Amino acid sequence: MMFDASILLSALLNGLTTGAVYALIALGLTLIYGVLHIINFAHGASLMMALYGVYALKERWGVDPYVALPFMVPAMFVLGYGMQRLIINRASHGKDENILLVTLGLSIVMENLALLFFKSDTRTIDTAYTLSTVAIGPEAVQVMVSLPKLVAFAGALVVSALLIVILQRTDLGRAIRAVAKEKQGARLMGIDVEHVYAMCFGLGLACLGAAACFLLPAYYVNPQVGNGFVLVAFTVVVLGGMGSFAGALLGGLLIGVVESFGGLFLGESLGQVGIFVIFIAVLLLRPQGFFGAKA
Amino acid sequence: MNKLFKDLISIGLFVCLIAMIPIFTSSGVTLNFVMMALFACLIAQAWNVLGGFGGQFSFGHALFFGTGAYFQAIAQISWGWNPWVALPCAMLTAGLVGAWVGALSFRYGLKGSYFALVTLAFAEVFRIVSLSVPFTGAGVGLMLPLSESWTNMQFGSRAGFVWLVLGLVTLALCVTAYLRNSRFGAYLQAVRDNEDAARAVGVNPFHVKTWATVLSGALMGSAGAFYVQVFQYIDPSIGFGSHTSVEALVGAIVGGMGTLWGPVLGALALHVLADLTRNLFGQMPGINMVIYGAVLIVIVMFLPRGIAGLNAYLPKSWRRYD
Amino acid sequence: MTKPNALLEVQGVSRSFGGLKAVQNVSLEVPQGSLTALIGPNGAGKTTLFALLSGFLTPDTGQVVFKGQDITGQAPHLNAKLGMTRTFQIVQPFAAQTVRENIAVGAHLHTASREQALLMADKVAQRVGLADQLDKLASDLTVAGRKRLELARALATEPELLLLDEVLAGLNPQEIAEMIPVVRAIAASGVTVLMIEHVMQAVMSLAEHVWVLAQGQLIAQGSPSEVTRHPQVIEAYLGHGTAARLRQAEVSA
Numbered sequence: 002m003m004f005d006a007s008i009l010l011s012a013l014l015n016g017l018t019t020g021a022v023y024a025l026i027a028l029g030l031t032l033i034y035g036v037l038h039i040i041n042f043a044h045g046a047s048l049m050m051a052l053y054g055v056y057a058l059k060e061r062w063g064v065d066p067y068v069a070l071p072f073m074v075p076a077m078f079v080l081g082y083g084m085q086r087l088i089i090n091r092a093s094h095g096k097d098e099n100i101l102l103v104t105l106g107l108s109i110v111m112e113n114l115a116l117l118f119f120k121s122d123t124r125t126i127d128t129a130y131t132l133s134t135v136a137i138g139p140e141a142v143q144v145m146v147s148l149p150k151l152v153a154f155a156g157a158l159v160v161s162a163l164l165i166v167i168l169q170r171t172d173l174g175r176a177i178r179a180v181a182k183e184k185q186g187a188r189l190m191g192i193d194v195e196h197v198y199a200m201c202f203g204l205g206l207a208c209l210g211a212a213a214c215f216l217l218p219a220y221y222v223n224p225q226v227g228n229g230f231v232l233v234a235f236t237v238v239v240l241g242g243m244g245s246f247a248g249a250l251l252g253g254l255l256i257g258v259v260e261s262f263g264g265l266f267l268g269e270s271l272g273q274v275g276i277f278v279i280f281i282a283v284l285l286l287r288p289q290g291f292f293g294a295k296a
Numbered sequence: 297m298n299k300l301f302k303d304l305i306s307i308g309l310f311v312c313l314i315a316m317i318p319i320f321t322s323s324g325v326t327l328n329f330v331m332m333a334l335f336a337c338l339i340a341q342a343w344n345v346l347g348g349f350g351g352q353f354s355f356g357h358a359l360f361f362g363t364g365a366y367f368q369a370i371a372q373i374s375w376g377w378n379p380w381v382a383l384p385c386a387m388l389t390a391g392l393v394g395a396w397v398g399a400l401s402f403r404y405g406l407k408g409s410y411f412a413l414v415t416l417a418f419a420e421v422f423r424i425v426s427l428s429v430p431f432t433g434a435g436v437g438l439m440l441p442l443s444e445s446w447t448n449m450q451f452g453s454r455a456g457f458v459w460l461v462l463g464l465v466t467l468a469l470c471v472t473a474y475l476r477n478s479r480f481g482a483y484l485q486a487v488r489d490n491e492d493a494a495r496a497v498g499v500n501p502f503h504v505k506t507w508a509t510v511l512s513g514a515l516m517g518s519a520g521a522f523y524v525q526v527f528q529y530i531d532p533s534i535g536f537g538s539h540t541s542v543e544a545l546v547g548a549i550v551g552g553m554g555t556l557w558g559p560v561l562g563a564l565a566l567h568v569l570a571d572l573t574r575n576l577f578g579q580m581p582g583i584n585m586v587i588y589g590a591v592l593i594v595i596v597m598f599l600p601r602g603i604a605g606l607n608a609y610l611p612k613s614w615r616r617y618d
Numbered sequence: 619m620t621k622p623n624a625l626l627e628v629q630g631v632s633r634s635f636g637g638l639k640a641v642q643n644v645s646l647e648v649p650q651g652s653l654t655a656l657i658g659p660n661g662a663g664k665t666t667l668f669a670l671l672s673g674f675l676t677p678d679t680g681q682v683v684f685k686g687q688d689i690t691g692q693a694p695h696l697n698a699k700l701g702m703t704r705t706f707q708i709v710q711p712f713a714a715q716t717v718r719e720n721i722a723v724g725a726h727l728h729t730a731s732r733e734q735a736l737l738m739a740d741k742v743a744q745r746v747g748l749a750d751q752l753d754k755l756a757s758d759l760t761v762a763g764r765k766r767l768e769l770a771r772a773l774a775t776e777p778e779l780l781l782l783d784e785v786l787a788g789l790n791p792q793e794i795a796e797m798i799p800v801v802r803a804i805a806a807s808g809v810t811v812l813m814i815e816h817v818m819q820a821v822m823s824l825a826e827h828v829w830v831l832a833q834g835q836l837i838a839q840g841s842p843s844e845v846t847r848h849p850q851v852i853e854a855y856l857g858h859g860t861a862a863r864l865r866q867a868e869v870s871a
Contacts, residue, residue, distance in 0.1 A: 300732070477732050478730075478732055479726045479729075479730045479731075479732065479735065482719070482722060482723050482726055482732070482735070483723065483726065485712070485714075485715065486712055486715075486723045489712035489713060489714055489715060490710045490711070490712055490713075492674070492694075492706070492710060493706065493710035493711070493712065493771075494695075494712075494723065495674070495693070495694040495695050495698075496672065496674075496694050496695075496698060496703060496704050496705070496706070496710075496772070497695075497698055497703060497723055497724040497727060497771060497772065497774070497775050498695050498698035498699050498703075498724075498726075498727040498775055499695055499723070500693075500695045501695075554714075
């Protein structure tokens with residue numbers, strides 16, 4: 002099967018742009034894991050909620066997704082803060098297995114509430130730029146890349162950088178890193194651990210708010226969309242290493258590219274299977290991923 | 297012998313009582329309710345073997361359900377097998393899938409969330425593959441040709457199906473009783489409660505957890521095969537979709553993990569709740585699951601030992617069971 | 619060369635974690651039927667050594683020979699089947715199960731019958747003084763009770779070699795005084811016992827032979843009285859120069 006260079010380049014760029022969004026989604030997940038040490042099974046459903054939020058803003062009030070950013074991000078932050086502080090923290094009584102079940106329960110509730118209100122149809126939005134493309138590459142191998150996807154790529158990288166800056170340069174970031182390393186010690190130093198946990202969760206979901214704004218113009222939403230993303234996000238996190246930002250970024254890009262090429266050579270659905278096979282293989286053979294600490 | 301005897305007696309009573317229902321009523325509505333309630337019990341009990349007694353939470357139990365269902369369908373449609381022969385083989389196949397997934401996961405020491413993730417991933421893989429492959433009917437699924445007769449496991453009335461699923465539920469109950477009164481069960485629960493301590497006194501955790509996955513998978517597979525016989529249809533989302541995985545685990549947790557009657561109680565409670573909701577709110581897609589999810593959260597928050605755990609709050613003289 | 623009555627031989631066993639040398643070239647022989655002790659300051663590597671002997675950790679170098687068989691790195695459950703059972707420094711009960719059920723898990727090593735295992739659990743509970751708490755949940759026991767449970771569960775496996783890791787830790791003097799005869803009785807019944815212990819009173823009154831571990835190395839061995847007078851041992855516990863100071867104090871007293 003000979004594909005000419007422009008098709009391959011197209012697949013690569015497609016993969017990178019999608020991968021950047023995967024990375025953004027995975028960043029939130031890995032932050033939550035790295036600090037709270039919980040695997041947030043509600044991550045995919047939360048993304049789905051965010052996507053519906055962006056959708057509703059556009060369809061009801063004509064708010065452009067990119068313009069919606071300053072609203073969606075804080076809104077998702079508040080949702081995340083509330084979820085952790087009011088539900089997950091209360092329900093889990095500190096036991097890991099309970100947290101597992103509670104986040105699962107939340108994801109079930111969210112997904113099916115969406116089903117209830119929006120029905121199961123797949124929805125997309127129309128904007129002026131949905132179909133715009135940009136030419137990339139030298140004359141010989143020029144490829145058209147969709148504009149929304151390019152914006153998604155740039156946006157994802159910017160938000161990721163922001164997140165890293167927050168963690169490295171602000172007081173909150175220092176508190177988060179302290180709690181992640183040594184919870185009891187941090188508590189003894191006067192850090193409100195419950196608050197930090199909730200802030201973390203909020204940040205993780207805020208990433209999803211941003212991701213949703215970048216995703217919707219180029220993608221679609223239905224109640225099940227969370228499922229697809231959550232497993233990909235998990236794959237990225239596990240591949241890159243739980244709790245590693247570099248891992249989430251690189252892993253996201255890698256998975257995006259793998260999916261793109263997999264789809265090219267195997268057809269879309271089997272390409273997806275490729276991702277899960279990688280996921281299972283990493284879980285079994287190297288659960289700490291490439292950059293993570295040993296589990 | 298005392299405890300086992302008590303368990304078997306209570307199972308016997310339960311079976312006799314339920315078995316009499318189709319004799320005393322031919323109301324389609326009632327029998328359908330009983331049949332679906334028992335079906336819910338079966339999947340909850342299957343999950344309970346690995347989740348409740350083994351302490352390994354599977355989030356992708358539909359993997360085994362779909363395997364059993366597809367085997368039952370394909371055996372009849374493609375190979376012309378008799379369904380009564382296909383059923384135990386479907387269970388065996390689901391059990392083998394359990395052995396494979398279990399051996400892989402436990403060989404590499406997967407626990408807790410990681411194990412839950414892996415089971416989820418496996419279920420998704422099977423779903424996508426069955427969606428893409430003509431052997432399983434791809435997206436269209438498989439339809440069992442109508443051919444009503446007892447020998448063909450297609451009973452004219454619901455009564456036959458009620459007795460069939462009751463038989464499977466009885467099997468699951470007996471397996472559970474075995475777990476409560478045997479060395480294997482003691483070892484399994486020891487590994488659940490403290491794997492290192494169990495190893496120190498001679499328990500092989502890998503061996504025990506993998507066998508539990510086999511048993512759990514086989515029972516779940518029987519539910520899948522049963523489903524195909526009743527509804528004569530199976531497709532990737534019914535077979536391997538998360539709906540079944542969730543129903544199984546919520547039923548067991550709400551009722552009380554690691555107990556004999558917990559999953560039965562939990563499944564029944566949820567089934568009644570679902571029915572009530574349908575009567576109150578009509579056929580709203582997704583409302584059931586919203587309730588299941590909410591109940592799961594509430595139970596974990598306030599009643600982690602489930603309905604069966606309420607036993608502990610009764611005065612000692614009222615308590616009959618553990 | 620194997621001494622004819624050495625039940626357990628440890629030959630040059632070492633284990634490191636990253637840069638930390640937890641156990642360095644430890645060799646010892648545990649005679650059959652003896653009651654011996656392993657002592658040393660905190661962090662000396664005693665529990666790590668137990669983990670290496672029982673198979674919870676694999677040595678980087680060296681051999682562990684039990685009943686003449688090389689069991690180096692063999693899984694714990696296989697060692698239990700051979701006759702070596704260990705207890706844990708921080709007790710590890712099956713919290714959701716009753717005392718009887720806990721002990722029965724150990725008893726099942728030699729019987730597949732549930733009935734037999736439960737009966738055996740009753741008997742073993744009597745030996746350690748837990749007979750009146752058989753129906754209690756393990757999580758409802760006091761620390762002393764849990765220590766006895768830990769002991770009972772290990773005993774139920776009918777071990778030839780019992781590795782007790784600080785079975786007296788966390789007990790008050792009364793409870794210690796009650797526990798010592800239990801341990802002695804176990805040894806008297808033919809079980810070879812190797813105990814890690816900090817409670818010196820117990821070591822002095824129970825142990826025939828003592829090994830002293832400090833910073834992963836074996837620094838002394840001998841009878842309890844010999845070992846406690848050994849200057850290096852005193853230094854290890856009380857700090858550099860203490861041995862000399864004590865001697866001076868003795869002289870001037």
